Amino acid sequence: MVDHETWSDEQSTTTVSVDDRDLEVAYHDAGPHEGEGPPVVFVHGIPTWSFLWRDIVPAVAEDRRTIALDMVGYGNSAMSDDFDRSIRAQERVLEAFLEDLGIDRIALVAHDIGGGVALRFAAHNPDAVDRLVLSNAVCYDSWPVEFVSNLGLPSTADLEREELEGRLDSAFVEGAYGEADPEFVDGMKAPWLTDEGHVSLVRDAVATNTNHTTEIDYEAITAETVLLWGEDDVMQPYAYAERLAEDIPDATLAPLSDAYHWVPEDRSDAYVDRLREFLSGTEV
Template identity: 45%
Template sequence: MTHTDWVAEQDSVHVETTFHEFEIAYREEGTGDSVTLFIHGIPTWGYLFREVYTAADHAVIPDLAGYGYTEHVGEGGYDRSLRLQEELLEGFLDELGHDSVQIVAHDIGGGAALRLAAHSPERVERLVLSNVACYDNWPVPFIHGLGQPDEARERTDEDVDAKLQFAFGEGTVGEDNAEFVAGMKAPFLDRDREPQALARNAISTNTNHTLEVAHSIPHIDVPTLLLWGGDDVLISTEWANRLAGDLPNVETEYLDSAYHWVMQDRPDAYREALEQFLD
């Protein structure tokens, strides 16, 4: 599935946060009673889950604020931090009428999911966490560097293309990744979006927002699967092991031959694990 096919099937919903308004782009597939919310990370969008979302009977896949095809309503800048994404997801679920969901989350999406589970446990039925931001493991040096203001002011579309090519092209195990790489680049390059947008996302990866809920992790008592790319050098299995030691109701599955973009590297194994774990 190409990213243009994916976008053609997206819907949107208006969500208000404390200080801002957004038109959340999202894709919804299936009609089952058990809803699974898929939450991407940086610098991706809902298309990240294109090969695996079919494991859920009823999948809801939004683009977070500052990512993909979600639009900020109004002028000026806006928050893109995990605090904001958590609030955004709460409002998003309210607008769609979903009181509680299963969650599949990757990267900073996992940081938002952990915050949601810590602050609103009644909303989270099950968790699948893949190579997620947690404790003080984020931002990694590559992402931190993308957010340096002095460099970002001079950044061009060509610079953004090169950095994303490195992140996705070199960051996947297989060579058959052209469709994936093109899809990940598209929201940053195929639209009227400033080259600095990537920096705004990167600078919002605040360690404080994961440490803020670290003490709550042992109290997140929902069935949790740590479905991890075993060869990830950005967020290694060391962090999954730490989560496994703190979460009270946890299973682990580490997929070899998979880097950070584990659902791209091992889509069949990832989807099968979801099918077995989700309700």
């Protein structure tokens, strides 16, 4: 199992231009570049980064090219205090990022606000998404949750590092099913425990905007979709997966029991099995 420092060392970077800003995007690229099926792109949420997929990417990369990016303002991507981090902007980053890599069709796997980015991208670029996997994704009016809203308060920017770390500990421990792996928790916290990361986290939280998912035309999504959802989550409840299944024309519910919000971590083995089955065209 890779640790967060090794994961960071394995990342590449590129620069994309969005809203007249040049922004560095870090990404983990693994698996065969030639083979059956388009690349599988993984998008995380808040307050995570691409390390969220540490247990998922290696198995998928046995068969397919995998690309797990850090959204701008997160992980090892740009964190400066001068650009839009909303999911509208993150959608444009994803578009520019794929264009930069010369990729025109993908399978898209997303969690939390990354799910909101993926929903917008799939609705606006139906020909670009072959298959779509949504896990405990923000949608409709399901967000922001209280924890994220509190991260965006001006007072959060003035927190002592120890108190900020305590809040993050609570989020990752309480959002896990059972005992959270300390390596997972430490890896998730790491990007935020610098001065720049601390401020960036506050800006990321401030940028959450429910309008960016309430305005989506969910029926415009044509990709075959699976809702691989931790059914015990209280932050993005399973009821929203059921609603998505009604509105996305080709969507299938695939609940994972004994899983809270961090479902790729809580049920990594089952998640990998179902994801690989879906990507291969097998019924989930």
